[in-house]
Amino acid sequence: xxxxxxxxxxxxxxxxxxxxxxxxxxxxxxxxxxxxxxxxxxxxxxxxxxxxxxxxxxxxxxxxxxxxxxxxxxxxxxxxxxxxxxxxxxxxxxxxxxxxxxxxxxxxxxxxxxxxxxxxxxxxxxxxxxxxxxxxxxxxxxxxxxxxxxxxxxxxxxxxxxxxxxxxxxxxxxxxxxxxxxxxxxxxxxxxxxxxxxxxxxxxxxxxxxxxxxxxxxxxxxxxxxxxxxxxxxxxxxxxxxxxxxxxxxxxxxxxxxxxxxxxxxxxxxxxxxxxxxxxxxxxxxxxxxxxxxxxxxxxxxxxxxxxxxxxxxxxxxxxxxxxxxxxxxxxxxxxxxxxxxxxxxxxxxxxxxxxxxxxxxxxxxxxxxxxxxxxxxxxxxxxxxxxxxxxxxxxxxxxxxxxxxxxxxxxxxxxxxxxxxxxxxxxxxxxxxxxxxxxxxxxxxxxxxxxxxxxxxxxxxxxxxxxxxxxxxxxxxxxxxxxxxxxxxxxxxxxxxxxxxxxxxxxxxxxxxxxxxxx
Amino acid sequence: xxxxxxxxxxxxxxxxxxxxxxxxxxxxxxxxxxxxxxxxxxxxxxxxxxxxxxxxxxxxxxxxxxxxxxxxxxxxxxxxxxxxxxxxxxxxxxxxxxxxxxxxxxxxxxxxxxxxxxxxxx
Amino acid sequence: xxxxxxxxxxxxxxxxxxxxxxxxxxxxxxxxxxxxxxxxxxxxxxxxxxxxxxxxxxxxxxxxxxxxxxxxxxxxxxxxxxxxxxxxxxxxxxxxxxxxxxxxxxxxxxxxxx
Numbered sequence: 001x002x003x004x005x006x007x008x009x010x011x012x013x014x015x016x017x018x019x020x021x022x023x024x025x026x027x028x029x030x031x032x033x034x035x036x037x038x039x040x041x042x043x044x045x046x047x048x049x050x051x052x053x054x055x056x057x058x059x060x061x062x063x064x065x066x067x068x069x070x071x072x073x074x075x076x077x078x079x080x081x082x083x084x085x086x087x088x089x090x091x092x093x094x095x096x097x098x099x100x101x102x103x104x105x106x107x108x109x110x111x112x113x114x115x116x117x118x119x120x121x122x123x124x125x126x127x128x129x130x131x132x133x134x135x136x137x138x139x140x141x142x143x144x145x146x147x148x149x150x151x152x153x154x155x156x157x158x159x160x161x162x163x164x165x166x167x168x169x170x171x172x173x174x175x176x177x178x179x180x181x182x183x184x185x186x187x188x189x190x191x192x193x194x195x196x197x198x199x200x201x202x203x204x205x206x207x208x209x210x211x212x213x214x215x216x217x218x219x220x221x222x223x224x225x226x227x228x229x230x231x232x233x234x235x236x237x238x239x240x241x242x243x244x245x246x247x248x249x250x251x252x253x254x255x256x257x258x259x260x261x262x263x264x265x266x267x268x269x270x271x272x273x274x275x276x277x278x279x280x281x282x283x284x285x286x287x288x289x290x291x292x293x294x295x296x297x298x299x300x301x302x303x304x305x306x307x308x309x310x311x312x313x314x315x316x317x318x319x320x321x322x323x324x325x326x327x328x329x330x331x332x333x334x335x336x337x338x339x340x341x342x343x344x345x346x347x348x349x350x351x352x353x354x355x356x357x358x359x360x361x362x363x364x365x366x367x368x369x370x371x372x373x374x375x376x377x378x379x380x381x382x383x384x385x386x387x388x389x390x391x392x393x394x395x396x397x398x399x400x401x402x403x404x405x406x407x408x409x410x411x412x413x414x415x416x417x418x419x420x421x422x423x424x425x426x427x428x429x430x431x432x433x434x435x436x437x438x439x440x441x442x443x444x445x446x447x448x449x450x451x452x453x454x455x456x457x458x459x460x461x462x463x464x465x466x467x468x469x470x471x472x473x474x475x476x477x478x479x480x481x482x483x484x485x486x487x488x489x490x491x492x493x494x495x496x497x498x499x500x501x502x503x504x505x506x507x508x509x510x511x512x513x514x515x516x517x518x519x520x
Numbered sequence: 521x522x523x524x525x526x527x528x529x530x531x532x533x534x535x536x537x538x539x540x541x542x543x544x545x546x547x548x549x550x551x552x553x554x555x556x557x558x559x560x561x562x563x564x565x566x567x568x569x570x571x572x573x574x575x576x577x578x579x580x581x582x583x584x585x586x587x588x589x590x591x592x593x594x595x596x597x598x599x600x601x602x603x604x605x606x607x608x609x610x611x612x613x614x615x616x617x618x619x620x621x622x623x624x625x626x627x628x629x630x631x632x633x634x635x636x637x638x639x640x641x642x
Numbered sequence: 643x644x645x646x647x648x649x650x651x652x653x654x655x656x657x658x659x660x661x662x663x664x665x666x667x668x669x670x671x672x673x674x675x676x677x678x679x680x681x682x683x684x685x686x687x688x689x690x691x692x693x694x695x696x697x698x699x700x701x702x703x704x705x706x707x708x709x710x711x712x713x714x715x716x717x718x719x720x721x722x723x724x725x726x727x728x729x730x731x732x733x734x735x736x737x738x739x740x741x742x743x744x745x746x747x748x749x750x751x752x753x754x755x756x
Contacts, residue, residue, distance in 0.1 A: 148724045165742030172735040173617045194690040219631045236620045304606045306592040379591025408540040420533045450591035455584035486540050489531045615752025622664045
């Protein structure tokens with residue numbers, strides 16, 4: 001086979017192995033020259049991005065792709081570790097790798113005066129490898145290992161500024177919460193292994209009977225993965241960790257949070273899929289309730305904040321509530337076969353995952369730009385920055401329109417899908433969602449007024465615009481927001497709808513492994 | 521790679537549709553109408569005199585740096601009304617990681633009671 | 643009842659570990675609590691692979707008979723290594739916290755709503 005077929009056939013493993021190899025080669029380049037190390041890291045990330053895009057194109061046109069470790073074919077009982085990539089996995093992988101690429105470009109100038117940057121770039125590439133592994137894998141214990149890799153490297157990066165006490169303490173809180181969550185995930189994996197003698201997700205989904213131990217495993221998995229995904233009331237580590245980390249790391253932490261959300265979806269829809277189609281009322285309504293509480297709490301806490309990044313972190317918590325609301329509505333109407341309104345809600349929730357990553361990510365980058373230019377983080381001491389930082393103000397206004405769901409940005413398209421489909425489930429849900437969108441607009445107009453508008457303060461007279469690499473990174477995300485906003489139908493039909501269909505169709509996920517194994 | 525007609529399609533939800541290109545055309549038309557109405561205004565006024573200053577209802581005008589409303593005071597009315605719930609929530613968000621894990625245990629217990637105890641339903 | 647004893651020990655270890663994380667104020671005691679939870683989960687993994695009257699799962703020159711399952715033993719080794727790495731990271735972060743705040747009381751270092 002020619003080179004392109006070779007790359008496509010092995011692309012799941014290239015997507016994880018290339019950042020891993022690059023992470024361990026980065027300190028060698030760092031000894032030679034600093035610029036060479038930065039260019040090497042960005043090159044590795046561009047190669048990974050292109051491999052993920054090739055993989056996504058192949059999966060959307062050809063169906064599920066698997067990669068088996070150490071053998072050419074499977075036999076029953078399945079003992080090999082394998083990567084199984086369907087449309088939902090490739091959707092999340094696209095989001096993660098785009099966020100990592102933008103964060104690398106942004107941190108060229110943002111982190112330039114810091115020392116210890118060899119370790120920064122190494123940990124960043126390692127975190128990307130962990131996120132991609134978490135999203136592409138088809139094996140439960142492999143998911144646990146990549147979850148731990150991601151949480152260890154991101155905790156070290158959250159505590160990067162060790163000269164201040166607050167960042168180290170936020171990193172400590174983050175690693176305690178992540179470790180407890182991951183240990184309970186391992187306990188559930190052990191419960192699955194003890195009953196079914198299988199660690200593969202498709203085999204567990206095929207042979208699951210809903211015994212008492214399975215219910216315990218479901219509860220522990222939902223609790224632990226919801227804690228990592230930032231769902232209220234388990235979200236309290238999220239504002240502390242997001243606000244005290246460097247801004248480029250906060251951008252990737254958004255991707256890590258969404259990878260854990262992907263894990264929760266994989267557990268609910270695929271592993272427990274057979275039981276979900278029989279009677280899915282209870283878990284769906286639990287997710288809808290969590291979603292409503294998350295939206296309300298995120299928005300109410302964000303109004304009362306005076307620290308800029310903490311405010312954006314609470315708004316990010318609120319946006320996670322929208323995703324859970326859409327997906328929970330899809331889960332409620334899924335018995336026995338998903339209805340049209342439920343599929344629309346599922347599409348809205350999944351589309352909102354991508355939109356939220358872009359919108360809130362742009363907000364964090366703007367907050368980082370303000371910190372880089374003025375060294376202030378509190379909204380009480382900022383003012384009148386629009387005279388000095390014109391481009392940053394324009395990007396902030398684009399992000400403001402997108403987060404609060406105003407047309408013509410992409411936030412409106414996904415929120416419209418969520419509003420219209422949750423209205424058919426219960427009108428109160430849609431009313432709360434719309435009112436919270438208006439409150440989000442109020443929150444970010446408050447930030448716009450306090451930081452950008454107003455008279456020119458004399459101590460900000462020599463504040464200049466931020467360097468070009470940071471502007472370029474913000475422009476990439478702003479461009480994607482505008483393009484997704486003006487052509488939403490292309491994105492929904494080509495990328496989101498295969499993902500939603502792949503999530504619902506767990507029979508296809510199982511039958512792919514069964515047909516490869518050549519068994520019943 | 522993509523046919524040009526697919527760029528102009530509308531997003532169909534189950535019960536409505538949304539086409540951003542039609543919206544952009546409508547907004548441009550509305551802004552043109554606004555510009556035309558603005559053109560009907562008076563053009564003869566004296567700049568630099570008291571005709572162009574803001575009206576402060578007789579309040580004394582300080583220098584510009586002290587007239588900027590700080591970040592925490594912007595939504596004063598809203599924060600006063602919701603003060604009790606915001607105080608309660610802020611007390612919940614102390615930085616104590618033991619309380620965070622306690623919330624985890626409480627949610628596990630609630631999920632146990634709602635998923636495992638009802639027999640037959642999940 | 644004697645065959646259920648390891649599972650009871652697993653439940654006891656996890657509950658003791660959670661108690662230490664939730665109700666103790668010293669940071670070092672919380673880290674010890676996390677290590678106890680991890681030991682409990684590792685014990686659970688090992689216990690799943692035990693068969694009654696079995697020998698160690700080594701093929702070369704084995705005296706025959708039932709072998710206990712080797713897969714949970716591999717999973718436990720991976721988990722122990724991950725636990726060591728996490729423990730090292732947590733302890734180094736506690737050293738930095740002590741240098742900045744001069745106290746190990748988790749209520750005093752809380753950086754929540756100030």
